[in-house]
Amino acid sequence: MAVVFDRPKALCDVPMHYCPGCTHGIIHRLVAEVIDEMGIEGDTIGVCPVGCSVMAYDYFGCDMIEAPHGRAPAVATGAKRAKPDSFVFTYQGDGDLAAIGTAETVHVATRGENIVVIFVNNTTYGMTGGQMAPTTLPGQITQTTPFGRDTSVQGFPIRVCEMLSTLDGTALAQRVSVDTVPHIREAKKAIRKGFENQKEKRGFSIIEVLSTCPTNWGMSPVEALDRLRAEMMPYYPLGVYKDTSVKEEK
Amino acid sequence: MERSLMKGNEALAEAALRAGCKCFFGYPITPQTEISAYLAKKMAKAGGLFLQAESEVAAINMVLGASGTGTRVMTSSSSPGISLKSEGISYIAGSDLPCVIINVQRGGPGLGGIQPSQADYWQATKGLGHGDFHVIVYAPASVQEMVDMVINAFDKADEYRMPAMILADGLLGQMMEPVTFPEIKQKNSEKTWAADGHKNKRKHNIINSLYLQPDVLENSVVERYKRYDTIQENETDAENYLCEDADIVLCAFGATARVAKSAVNQAREKGIKAGLFRPKTLWPFPVNEINEAVKNAKTVLTVEMSMGQMIDDVKLAINCSKPVEFFGRTGGIIPTPTEILAEIEKLGGAK
Amino acid sequence: MAKITVNFERCKGCGLCATSCPKKIVALQKEKRNPKGYFTAICTDDSACIGCAMCAMMCPDCAIVVEK
Numbered sequence: 001m002a003v004v005f006d007r008p009k010a011l012c013d014v015p016m017h018y019c020p021g022c023t024h025g026i027i028h029r030l031v032a033e034v035i036d037e038m039g040i041e042g043d044t045i046g047v048c049p050v051g052c053s054v055m056a057y058d059y060f061g062c063d064m065i066e067a068p069h070g071r072a073p074a075v076a077t078g079a080k081r082a083k084p085d086s087f088v089f090t091y092q093g094d095g096d097l098a099a100i101g102t103a104e105t106v107h108v109a110t111r112g113e114n115i116v117v118i119f120v121n122n123t124t125y126g127m128t129g130g131q132m133a134p135t136t137l138p139g140q141i142t143q144t145t146p147f148g149r150d151t152s153v154q155g156f157p158i159r160v161c162e163m164l165s166t167l168d169g170t171a172l173a174q175r176v177s178v179d180t181v182p183h184i185r186e187a188k189k190a191i192r193k194g195f196e197n198q199k200e201k202r203g204f205s206i207i208e209v210l211s212t213c214p215t216n217w218g219m220s221p222v223e224a225l226d227r228l229r230a231e232m233m234p235y236y237p238l239g240v241y242k243d244t245s246v247k248e249e250k
Numbered sequence: 251m252e253r254s255l256m257k258g259n260e261a262l263a264e265a266a267l268r269a270g271c272k273c274f275f276g277y278p279i280t281p282q283t284e285i286s287a288y289l290a291k292k293m294a295k296a297g298g299l300f301l302q303a304e305s306e307v308a309a310i311n312m313v314l315g316a317s318g319t320g321t322r323v324m325t326s327s328s329s330p331g332i333s334l335k336s337e338g339i340s341y342i343a344g345s346d347l348p349c350v351i352i353n354v355q356r357g358g359p360g361l362g363g364i365q366p367s368q369a370d371y372w373q374a375t376k377g378l379g380h381g382d383f384h385v386i387v388y389a390p391a392s393v394q395e396m397v398d399m400v401i402n403a404f405d406k407a408d409e410y411r412m413p414a415m416i417l418a419d420g421l422l423g424q425m426m427e428p429v430t431f432p433e434i435k436q437k438n439s440e441k442t443w444a445a446d447g448h449k450n451k452r453k454h455n456i457i458n459s460l461y462l463q464p465d466v467l468e469n470s471v472v473e474r475y476k477r478y479d480t481i482q483e484n485e486t487d488a489e490n491y492l493c494e495d496a497d498i499v500l501c502a503f504g505a506t507a508r509v510a511k512s513a514v515n516q517a518r519e520k521g522i523k524a525g526l527f528r529p530k531t532l533w534p535f536p537v538n539e540i541n542e543a544v545k546n547a548k549t550v551l552t553v554e555m556s557m558g559q560m561i562d563d564v565k566l567a568i569n570c571s572k573p574v575e576f577f578g579r580t581g582g583i584i585p586t587p588t589e590i591l592a593e594i595e596k597l598g599g600a601k
Numbered sequence: 602m603a604k605i606t607v608n609f610e611r612c613k614g615c616g617l618c619a620t621s622c623p624k625k626i627v628a629l630q631k632e633k634r635n636p637k638g639y640f641t642a643i644c645t646d647d648s649a650c651i652g653c654a655m656c657a658m659m660c661p662d663c664a665i666v667v668e669k
Contacts, residue, residue, distance in 0.1 A: 001602055001603070001604065001668040001669055002668060002669065003666060003667070003668050004603075004652055004654055004667050004668060004669045005654035005657040005658070005665070005666065005667035006666045006667075007663040007666075011663060015610075015611055015662070016661075016662060018661065018662075019613075020613035020614060020615040020639065021613070021615030021616070021617055021661065022661055023661055024661065025660070025661030025662050025663065026658075026659070026660075026661050029663055041448075041450065042447055042448050042449040042450040042451070043447045043449070044447065045318075045319065045445055045446070045447060047315070054460060055460070057456045057458055058456075060454070061454055062447070062448065062454055063444075063445035063446065063447055063448055063454050063455045063456070064445060064454060064455075064456045064457070064458075065314070065315060065318040065445050065456075065457040065458075066345070066456070066457060066458040066459065066460055067311065067314070067315075067341075068311060068314075068337055068338060068341045071307065071308070071311035071314075071338070074303065074307070074308040074309075074311035074312050074314075074315065075311050075312070075314050075315035075318070076315060077301070077308075077312050077315060078273070078275065078311065078312035078313060078314060078315025078316035078317070078318070078319075078323070079315035079316065079318060079319050079445070080315075081273060081299045081301060081312070081316065082272065082273050082299070082315070082316035082319045082321035082323070083319045083321070083446055083447065086319075086446065086447045103304055103305060103307075103308065104304070104307075104308050104311070106304075107303075107304035107308065180621070181621055181655045181658050181659060184658050184659070185658075214615075220616070221615040221616060221617055222616055222617065222620055225617070225620070
């Protein structure tokens with residue numbers, strides 16, 4: 001018998017600190033698999049956010065830089081502009097990317113910065129214990145919306161892919177999910193496309209991954225995936241919002 | 251050696267280019283704008299990268315990213331902008347990354363004004379962000395020193411793996427003087443710590459300032475402070491003008507020191523034994539040098555373009571062994587030699 | 602012939618693998634907790650495993666190796 005599935009080389013062989021059933025681990029693995037398949041680990045620089053994935057620098061085998069909260073796109077810009085031949089990606093959560101780092105996110109996209117942003121949307125601030133995120137759904141109960149998010153008070157969630165797809169610098173804006181094996185396969189394809197865009201210097205790529213937070217949602221990992229499908233997907237529809245590589249091929 | 255007449259900000263920018271600065275990230279703010287404008291024009295031709303960021307916050311984090319790859323990088327701003335950069339500066343210091351930061355100071359607090367000021371002394375030397383850390387702070391007093399100090403700042407930042415700041419002001423940035431660009435010996439410091447892609451030849455490098463274990467964090471800070479001790483021993487610099495026999499020693503830095511020097515000369519003409527001590531490094535503060543300068547003085551008069559900030563370090567440095575008086579103007583007003591002379595005379599010339 | 606090997610130390614007992622197995626032969630055992638205190642995943646019928654790796658793809662901790 002031969003090994004048909006094992007840890008990708010670009011994912012360090014260490015235990016990850018994530019809670020049981022948290023889908024961060026799946027998304028990490030997909031990024032590492034793409035890096036392996038393209039053979040680019042030695043030329044890749046990853047940028048971690050502040051949030052649950054703050055310690056992702058211990059998990060990816062490539063060189064890593066830890067950014068201040070929300071500033072990963074700016075840090076990635078600095079790294080990419082200094083080393084234009086390297087592959088640069090950020091890995092960010094919703095609070096990091098769509099609240100404190102909104103300006104950096106919008107401008108890295110509109111500059112058409114040749115980087116890949118992996119955006120993990122789980123509708124909450126996980127690391128600090130489950131507060132309202134910019135992506136928290138209307139009515140969703142969090143530590144800071146104990147009676148549910150009231151849109152007349154806290155406003156509405158941000159749909160990041162839709163927003164960034166309006167910018168000329170964006171080459172790829174795609175929302176994927178990791179709730180089922182077919183969706184995982186699709187997510188990996190999208191991440192691969194992001195890194196290919198970087199290689200072809202097409203511009204900015206964002207892959208938004210719908211993710212779960214069983215701990216702060218107060219659910220089992222399996223129930224959390226059910227909630228992702230039932231509540232998140234209708235508000236955050238999966239799909240390709242912009243893909244300039246398609247036009248190029250025609 | 252070529253000699254040219256240049257504006258302080260432009261001379262500084264040219265010196266940065268010659269010192270091998272490969273990336274510049276900035277955001278417009280008066281009165282430092284000529285630095286960005288100069289580099290926008292010249293950087294690409296020199297094989298480097300100029301990028302205008304969406305904010306000072308983004309600019310300093312671009313500096314973090316570029317420096318993390320081992321690239322010589324600089325940013326410049328003025329007082330309110332430096333406040334915005336302070337978060338990033340703390341991370342850069344905590345990640346042991348070198349970079350050069352320019353502050354062409356203007357009046358504050360808040361939006362303040364756009365005229366020269368030295369009211370960021372405390373910020374630069376003591377409060378440039380959260381946590382235990384320092385940056386090396388140089389205080390130029392001429393266009394020539396803008397050049398010399400920025401070149402030195404790049405080398406020292408690399409040597410000690412920490413940010414270095416040029417604390418200038420609107421006066422130095424805007425004035426024109428003859429300047430000579432020195433021959434630069436490019437130091438080939440290999441940055442084995444850089445996150446620039448491991449090429450499958452080494453273990454991955456991590457640029458980071460997060461240490462969740464208190465003892466590990468403490469050790470990392472203590473290690474940094476050992477480096478700071480070395481810097482305090484080796485990197486202080488100051489100018490001593492007519493201090494030897496002075497009854498009253500003025501203490502001033504930057505543009506103010508030029509005015510103070512005129513006041514000292516005028517006092518001497520009147521038979522008052524005045525001298526001037528000018529720190530060229532503000533952190534580390536030249537403690538031994540100032541003690542040497544004031545050893546025969548009866549009084550010390552600190553002159554600043556602020557309500558009195560460096561005066562704290564002067565008192566500490568000499569252990570309050572002499573009376574330390576203060577004269578300052580703030581809000582963008584430059585003190586005149588006449589005003590300072592009057593202050594010297596008020597103090598009786600320390601007779 | 603196919604088999605899965607679950608890393609006893611790394612498995613966090615989340616059960617996502619079990620939901621994805623088309624043969625319904627991956628489950629959490631109830632006898633022995635790992636050092637972190639989790640009941641880990643096992644294959645309940647080695648002979649029925651087809652080596653599709655769907656359990657491993659769903660595993661957030663890369664705790665499953667699949668051979669075929």
